[in-house]
Amino acid sequence: MSRPDIATLAVGDVIGSRTVTFDRAALVRYAGASGDLNPIHWNDKFAVGAGLPGVIAHGMLTMGSVVGLVVDWAGDPGAVVDYQTRFTKPVEVPNPGTAQVDVVGTVGVVDAEAGTVRVDLVVTVDGGKVLGRTQVLVRL
C-alpha cells in the first residue's frame, strides 16, 4: 500500500472524507466485540429511562469507526500513535433505520523532524458535530 509523503503535506490539506453507517445490528456487534454491554446501546426502554431520546451508539464505536479514514490514508494501522476525542453529542440510532456519520480529515500539524502529522477529524450527523477535538497523530 502506498503511504503519504510527509514532504508534500501542508496544514489544511484534506486527506479525505467518508460516511459510516450504523444500524442496530452494528451496535449489537460492537457491544459483543468490545464487551461494553451497557443497555443504553440496545434497549430503548432502558435508554429512555436513562434520559436519552432512545438507543444511542457507543461513543467508542463512533471513535473506532471514523479513524478508519486515517488508517487507510496512512496505509498502516500501526502508524496511529495518539488518538483523542471528546464525546459532545450522542448519535441516535433509529429502529428500523440507520444513523449516517460523516467524517472529514484535515492536516492540522506537520512535524517533518519528528516524522509525524496530526490529522484533525470533523465528525457530524446531519451537519451537527457529535465529536469534538478529534485529533489523530500519525507517524509517516
Add this chain to the structure above:
Amino acid sequence: MANADFEGRSYPANAPYSVGPEKIREFAVAVGATHPAHHDLVAARGSGYPDLVAPPTFAVVVAQRAESQYISDPEAQIDFTRVVHADERFTHHRPIVAGDELTTVLHVDRVVVRGAISMVTTRCEIYAMPQHVEVPSPEAEGPGEHVATVVSTLAIRGEDA
C-alpha cells in the same frame, strides 16, 4: 455522586488479557476496519508485524476491564446507569498485536464533583508481559514493556441532573 476519596488511587497490575487473532478480527469487523494487517497474517507480516495488528481503539477492551475494578466498586459510588462517556485518549508506544499478554495498572487521576455532575478520569497503563518467565529487575518501572496509555473521562449525572 462519585466518592472523591478515590482520587489518586492506583491499583496493582491486573490479571493478563491474552490478545487473540480472532478477537482482533472480530473487533476490526465491528468498527469497519478493513486494513489487511487486521485480518491476514501474511499481510501483517508483510507490513513488518509479528502477528495481526489491533485497530487503534482496540486497547479500550483491555482498559475497560481494568477500569471496572474502580467503576464497579460500590464504595466508588458510580451509578453506571447514569454514566456518559466524556472523552477518551489512546497513546500507543507500540501497536498491540495478537499474542500479546497485556496487564494493566489502573490509576484514578481525577474525581471532580460539581453540583449534580461528577467527572472521573482514569488512566490505564498497559504493559506487555515478557514471553519468558524472568525474574523482574527491581529497577523495572513496570511489569513489562509499556505498550499503551488509555485516558478516559466519565460524567455521572446525579439524581437531580
